[in-house]
Amino acid sequence: MRELKVLIVVVVFTLITYWGVEPFAHSQMHPHVEPADYEYKDVDGLNGLTGNATNGASLVQTNCTACHSIEKEGFPPVMDDATSAASYGVVPPDLSTAGNLYNADYLAAFIKNPAKASKVEHKFKDGRIHPMPGYEWMQPQEIADMVAYLQSIAPEEMTNKEVFTDACQRCHGIKYGDMKGGTMSAHTPNENIKAYMGKTPPDLSQYIRSRGESYLHTFINDPQKHLEGTAMPRVGLTQKAEQQAIDYMEQVGDSKKAEREELGPKFLIYLVIFAIFAWLWKAKLWRNLH
Amino acid sequence: MAKFTKANSVGEWLDQRLNTTTLNKVLMTEYWIPKDINFLWAMGVLLATTFGILVISGIFLMMYYKPDVNLAFDSVNYTIMQEVAYGWLFRHMHGVAASVVFLIIYIHMLTGIYYGSYKQGREMIWISGMLLFVTFSAAGFSGYMLPWGQMSYWAAMVITNLFGGVPFIGDALVVWIRGDFNVADATLTRFFMLHVFLLPIVIMGIIVVHFYTLRIPHVNNQESEDIDFDAEAEKYLSGNKKESKVIPFWPIFISKDLAVLGIFLIFYFYLVFFHYSFAMDPVNFDPADNMVTPAHIYPEWYFLWSYEVLRGFFFDIGPIKAFDVGLIAFGFANVIFFIFPFLDRDPAVLPAHKRPGFNIWFWLLMVDLIVLTVYGKLPPTGINAWVGFVSATIFIILFLLLPIITKADAKKRGA
Numbered sequence: 001m002r003e004l005k006v007l008i009v010v011v012v013f014t015l016i017t018y019w020g021v022e023p024f025a026h027s028q029m030h031p032h033v034e035p036a037d038y039e040y041k042d043v044d045g046l047n048g049l050t051g052n053a054t055n056g057a058s059l060v061q062t063n064c065t066a067c068h069s070i071e072k073e074g075f076p077p078v079m080d081d082a083t084s085a086a087s088y089g090v091v092p093p094d095l096s097t098a099g100n101l102y103n104a105d106y107l108a109a110f111i112k113n114p115a116k117a118s119k120v121e122h123k124f125k126d127g128r129i130h131p132m133p134g135y136e137w138m139q140p141q142e143i144a145d146m147v148a149y150l151q152s153i154a155p156e157e158m159t160n161k162e163v164f165t166d167a168c169q170r171c172h173g174i175k176y177g178d179m180k181g182g183t184m185s186a187h188t189p190n191e192n193i194k195a196y197m198g199k200t201p202p203d204l205s206q207y208i209r210s211r212g213e214s215y216l217h218t219f220i221n222d223p224q225k226h227l228e229g230t231a232m233p234r235v236g237l238t239q240k241a242e243q244q245a246i247d248y249m250e251q252v253g254d255s256k257k258a259e260r261e262e263l264g265p266k267f268l269i270y271l272v273i274f275a276i277f278a279w280l281w282k283a284k285l286w287r288n289l290h
Numbered sequence: 291m292a293k294f295t296k297a298n299s300v301g302e303w304l305d306q307r308l309n310t311t312t313l314n315k316v317l318m319t320e321y322w323i324p325k326d327i328n329f330l331w332a333m334g335v336l337l338a339t340t341f342g343i344l345v346i347s348g349i350f351l352m353m354y355y356k357p358d359v360n361l362a363f364d365s366v367n368y369t370i371m372q373e374v375a376y377g378w379l380f381r382h383m384h385g386v387a388a389s390v391v392f393l394i395i396y397i398h399m400l401t402g403i404y405y406g407s408y409k410q411g412r413e414m415i416w417i418s419g420m421l422l423f424v425t426f427s428a429a430g431f432s433g434y435m436l437p438w439g440q441m442s443y444w445a446a447m448v449i450t451n452l453f454g455g456v457p458f459i460g461d462a463l464v465v466w467i468r469g470d471f472n473v474a475d476a477t478l479t480r481f482f483m484l485h486v487f488l489l490p491i492v493i494m495g496i497i498v499v500h501f502y503t504l505r506i507p508h509v510n511n512q513e514s515e516d517i518d519f520d521a522e523a524e525k526y527l528s529g530n531k532k533e534s535k536v537i538p539f540w541p542i543f544i545s546k547d548l549a550v551l552g553i554f555l556i557f558y559f560y561l562v563f564f565h566y567s568f569a570m571d572p573v574n575f576d577p578a579d580n581m582v583t584p585a586h587i588y589p590e591w592y593f594l595w596s597y598e599v600l601r602g603f604f605f606d607i608g609p610i611k612a613f614d615v616g617l618i619a620f621g622f623a624n625v626i627f628f629i630f631p632f633l634d635r636d637p638a639v640l641p642a643h644k645r646p647g648f649n650i651w652f653w654l655l656m657v658d659l660i661v662l663t664v665y666g667k668l669p670p671t672g673i674n675a676w677v678g679f680v681s682a683t684i685f686i687i688l689f690l691l692l693p694i695i696t697k698a699d700a701k702k703r704g705a
Contacts, residue, residue: 002512003328010330010397013656020664021591022568028668029586176368202576206367210575256371256378263379264563271559275552282549285542289325289531 036221038103038239043117045105049140051148059146063135064095072096073153085192088131090170097166099147099154106236107147112136118233119224123198160248163241168204171197171232176205177252184252197231208246208253216246318540322523324511325537331509332550333398338497339551340391340558345490347384351377355436357482359475362438363577382562382570388430389569390558392592395423403630404652406639407510413631414503418496420628425493427593432485434590438478439574444587446473446481452600455617472580511535514639586669594666595659599623601666602682604675619682626689633689636696638703646702647695651688658684 061075067084069077071094077084081091098107109117115130124130135143158166164174170187177184186193186201194200207216218225220242223232237245250257297303304310323331354374356365370377399419402408408416431449435442450467454460469476508519517535526534537543561569568591573584589597600620606612626633634648642649661681668674 006328006330013660014393017591017660017663018568020660021594021667024664025667176372179364179368206575206577209367210572212572260378260382260563264559267559267563268556271552271556275549275556278545278548278552282545285545289537289542 030215033218033225036218036239036242038221038242040103040106040109040236043105043109044112045103045108046144046147047140049144051141051144051146053145053148053152055142056145056147056149056152059138059142060095060149063146067092067132069094070096070153081187082189082192085188089192089196090131091188092131093166093170095150097154097158097162099149099151100156100158101154101163101167101238101241102236103238104147104151107150108143110236111143111146112138118235119222120231120233122229123231158241158244160244160251163244164248167235167237167241167245171201172204174204174249174252177248199231201232204249204253206253208249213246213250216249217242220245319538320523320527321539322519322526322536323509323539323543324515324517325535326511326513326515327509327546328512329546329550330397330401331543332547333394333401335544335547336394336551336554337391337398339555340387340394341493341497343383343387344391347380347387348486348490350380351384352486355482357436357479359438359478359578362436362478366437367575379562382566384433385570386558386562386566388433389590389592390561391426392430392590394554395426396592399423399627400656403655404642405510405512406514406634406636406641406645408631409634410637410639411507412503412510412639415500415507416631417628418500418503421496422493422500423627424624425489425496429485429489429493430590430592432481432489434574435478435481436485437574438578440576440578440582440584441571441574441587443473443578443580444584445589446477448587449589450477452617452620455614510639512641514641514644516639588667591663591667594664595662596620596623598662598666598678599682599685601670602662602678604670604679619686622686622689633692634696635693636700638700645696645699647699651692651695654684655688658688 060070064070065075066078067088069075069092071077073096077094079087085091102110106117111134113134113136114132115121115124115134120130161177164177168174169184171193173185175182175184188196190200211219215226219227220235220237222234223230224234294306297306301310351370354365354369354377356362366381370381372378402416402419431445435446450464450473453463453467456463465471467477468474469480508517511517515535519536522534522536525531526536526538571590573586576584588594599622600616603615603619604612607615610618636645636648642652658681661677662685665674665678665681670678
């Protein structure tokens with residue numbers, strides 16, 4: 001079977017080349033990082049405390065609503081996006097869904113010390129301070145109460161798009177989400193967000209193709225792991241919320257995935273049939289030659 | 291004027307006017323190919339098919355693509371990939387075929403080298419094939435620029451910059467190629483023209499020449515046996531098919547090609563649907579940004595070996611700058627294959643396994659090309675730089691040794 005030997009040589013050399021330029025090269029260029037930690041074990045969070053939502057309600061409404069809206073509870077934004085971005089550097093998030101999106105321990109740690117929890121202390125040095133003041137002066141129980149309140153008002157279920165909008169869109173646009181209407185651009189105006197972050201955060205339309213799902217998971221969970229010193233904060237998404245944000249990026253950036261995966265096998269089945277008939281025809285014609 | 295009698299069928303009518311019966315014999319049923327061949331002899335038809343896929347998918351892509359730096363990225367990644375019905379399929383087919391066509395080209399070339407199918411009358415087959423390799427490379431490079439992603443932009447930057455190394459006119463040449471001082475809109479538009487018009491036309495022309503070059507010396511066979519095609523064709527036509535050493539192109543040769551093509555298409559469409567990232571680099575899904583250099587800039591896999599020859603010489607040699615040494619080596623690597631038939635000093639046409647010295651040379655070349663390819667992608671730091679240097683040097687030495695080794699083989703055989 002000389003022909004088979006030739007085939008093996010061709011296949012082996014092709015596979016070695018493929019292995020070298022794809023899996024091997026990528027392992028060299030993108031060092032492995034630890035898997036995502038959705039427990040946020042490193043933060044000084046609730047430390048096991050259970051909060052009281054009723055008490056948390058009055059705490060949140062007296063301490064937070066000066067800057068944050070909670071539209072769901074009847075606290076509309078005090079200013080429009082452009083004005084609040086000009087005042088704070090970035091549009092402060094509405095808190096209606098925070099209890100759904102963010103890990104409870106992370107939320108507690110963030111309220112205490114935002115820059116530390118989000119791992120962007122390197123940005124707030126030399127007199128620059130995080131736009132949100134820390135609440136470390138509060139009792140741990142009070143922090144737990146506020147977290148409990150935020151969780152109590154948050155919706156149980158959110159759509160992928162709602163997750164993306166609340167968790168990502170203050171800084172990032174994803175224009176392919178609404179190419180004609182333009183509603184999916186970043187909420188904070190370009191010049192403000194550029195000043196705040198140091199550069200314009202990228203539009204995420206094609207990030208599902210350019211970064212891939214597994215990179216996005218570890219990156220969103222802790223941006224410093226892949227890009228040390230990046231201005232992007234760790235936002236503390238729960239595993240479910242993060243999955244939803246990425247699913248939305250896939251819905252927008254790889255919208256034909258389902259069609260592709262459905263059509264692929266049909267093509268392959270057709271070609272297998274074609275190949276069988278081609279071999280039969282070849283065998284028939286060549287039988288008379290030897 | 292010739293006399294035309296009334297035709298009894300469309301076929302006859304055409305035959306009277308176009309001599310289709312003879313044409314069919316000359317091109318198909320009495321175009322003789324050796325019988326002693328393996329599946330590697332099907333690569334030509336695979337290449338023709340893949341080129342056909344590229345042309346057809348390219349025509350569909352062109353209906354929506356916009357060659358403008360402000361529109362190109364979104365016209366590809368939004369309009370074609372998300373909006374147009376099956377636009378994604380045509381883009382994936384085009385992108386994957388562009389990559390796979392080079393795999394088949396390399397197999398086709400290395401088959402030619404292994405079986406010695408480039409000498410003793412077959413020189414023009416080889417040279418026209420090399421011209422196709424160069425024009426396909428240009429088409430691959432110009433096409434890669436069109437989505438105007440980060441890799442499009444930076445690869446264009448790096449490659450057009452190379453022309454700056456040409457003595458005296460280098461700087462002016464770079465500006466002339468780019469149409470601007472920088473890689474910019476003018477560059478994109480002219481590479482669009484090259485990719486969709488000039489290069490495909492030239493490729494089609496050379497393909498015709500390439501086919502024609504086969505007519506007189508004929509296709510080689512597995513044992514490189516010297517066949518008397520006229521005598522063997524007569525045997526075949528007189529019904530002695532078993533003894534005849536030749537087969538007609540249609541339908542015998544083509545039936546084997548189609549069988550191989552069937553397997554190839556399964557492999558190709560599997561890649562199109564399920565495994566396309568190797569051909570459509572994720573980095574190129576970031577829009578071009580002249581302010582942000584990607585962490586790693588590398589060409590597509592099929593250019594990596596020559597790119598590594600270029601990068602391999604990373605230090606100045608005497609008064610010559612590293613950049614120029616690399617450029618000379620790169621020029622050497624790209625020209626040397628053209629004169630391959632003349633570097634082989636062994637007059638006999640034989641497969642490599644019957645030429646002891648050449649056999650070793652061939653497999654060393656294979657290994658060296660793979661090492662160059664793999665290290666061409668890695669960052670050229672530390673040990674990688676030295677692997678690149680050594681393998682690039684070996685590449686050059688191999689070609690310097692080729693005339694000596696082939697001559698020694700001939701001498702040993704007593705030729």
